[in-house]
Amino acid sequence: MNQDQLKQAVAQAAVDHILPRLDSKSVIGVGTGSTANFFIDALAKHRMEFDGAVASSEATAARLKGHGIPVYDLNTVSELEFYVDGADESDEHLHLIKGGGAALTREKIVAAVARTFICIADASKLVPVLGTFPLPVEVIPMARSHVARELVKLGGDPVYREGVLTDNGNIILDVHNMSIVDPVKLEADINAIVGVVTNGLFAARPADLLLLGTAEGVKRISR
Numbered sequence: 001m002n003q004d005q006l007k008q009a010v011a012q013a014a015v016d017h018i019l020p021r022l023d024s025k026s027v028i029g030v031g032t033g034s035t036a037n038f039f040i041d042a043l044a045k046h047r048m049e050f051d052g053a054v055a056s057s058e059a060t061a062a063r064l065k066g067h068g069i070p071v072y073d074l075n076t077v078s079e080l081e082f083y084v085d086g087a088d089e090s091d092e093h094l095h096l097i098k099g100g101g102a103a104l105t106r107e108k109i110v111a112a113v114a115r116t117f118i119c120i121a122d123a124s125k126l127v128p129v130l131g132t133f134p135l136p137v138e139v140i141p142m143a144r145s146h147v148a149r150e151l152v153k154l155g156g157d158p159v160y161r162e163g164v165l166t167d168n169g170n171i172i173l174d175v176h177n178m179s180i181v182d183p184v185k186l187e188a189d190i191n192a193i194v195g196v197v198t199n200g201l202f203a204a205r206p207a208d209l210l211l212l213g214t215a216e217g218v219k220r221i222s223r
Contacts, residue, residue, distance in 0.1 A: 004038075006122035006213030007086075011038035013211045013218040014120050018082050019046060026050040027077050029110040030064060031085020032057040032103035035120050039084050040064055054080060056110050057103040058167050074110060083114035087121050087207070088133045088200070094119065094207040094223050095183040099136030099200030102166050108198055111205055119207035123214045130183055134159070134174035135190075136200040141171050143195020150193045151175050154186070170197055 001009070018028070030040060030053045040060070044067035052070030054077055055061035061071045085107055089097040096119060098104050111117045135156070139147045144160065151158040156175035164172050180186055183203035190199040210221040 001213075001215055003122055003124070007035045007038045007120075008042075009218055010120040010122070010211045010213040011035060011042045014039055014084050014118050015042045015046065017118065017209075017211070018084070019049065021081065022050045024049070024051060026081055027072055028053045029080045029083030029085075029114045030055055030060055031083070031107055031110075032060045033086045033101045035086030035122075036060060036084070037063060039120060040067065040069075044069060054110055056085065056107040057101070060103075074113065077113075080110070080114040082116050082118060083111050084118045084120060085111070087119050087125055087202075089127050089130050090119060090121060090125055090207070090210055091127060091130055091183070092221070094210050094221065095130060096202040096207060097130050097133050097135055097200050098202055099138070099172070100133070102136065102138075102161070102164050102172050104136055104200045105138050105166065105168055105170075105198050108202065108205070111202065116209065117205070117207045119210045121210065121212055123212055123219075126210075126212055130180040130201075131178040134176045135178060135180070136161075137173045137175060137190060138166055138168070138170050138197040138199070139173055140195045140197065144171060144173065147193055147195045148173060151190070154189060168197065
C-alpha cells in the first residue's frame, strides 16, 4: 500500500470507530492536513447521521462545507465527543508533534474541548523519540527574534517559515535538531516564552487513540 492508501485506511477506520457513537445532535472536531482530508471525504458519506463539525482551519472549513457538512464556531458548541486529526510525529505514549500545516493553535484548542482525541496517521509517523520532524512554534510577529533566541537557549535551531501566515495572522518558527525526551515539560517551557502563541507539541493533552496505517492493516494504540 502506498502512503495515500494508508491514509485512506486510517481515515475510514476513524469513521467506523465514531459512527456508532454519533447521533443527530453530535458535532465532530476535524483537523487539518492530507490525512484529515481523507477523513472528511469518508465522513461526508454519512453527513445525515450527525449535526455538523468544528474546523481547525479555514481550509478544513471550506472542505467540510464543500461536502455539505455544517461548520460551527467552537464558541457556539457546548461539547465535542470526538476530535479527529493527523500528526507529523507520534511516540508510543501518543504525545504528538503537529503544525506542519500551520494550524497548530486552532488544532490544540479543538483538541482541548473534545472528550476523545483520535489521531490518524501512517506508520512512518510513529517514532521512538519526538523531534526528527521540526517542531512548529506559532509566534506573534514582533516577537520573532526574541522567541528565536529563547528557543536556542532550549537547545533548538529555529528557522523562520518564510511566506507563511497562520489563520490567526501569526508566523511560524520551525525548531530543528531537538531530541524531545520530556515533551510535557518542553511544551510548557516553550509556551512560557513571551510572544509564543503555542507550540506543536500535543503532550499535556495527548491523543487518546492512535489509528496507525500499516502494510498489515490499521493498528490501534490507546493510552
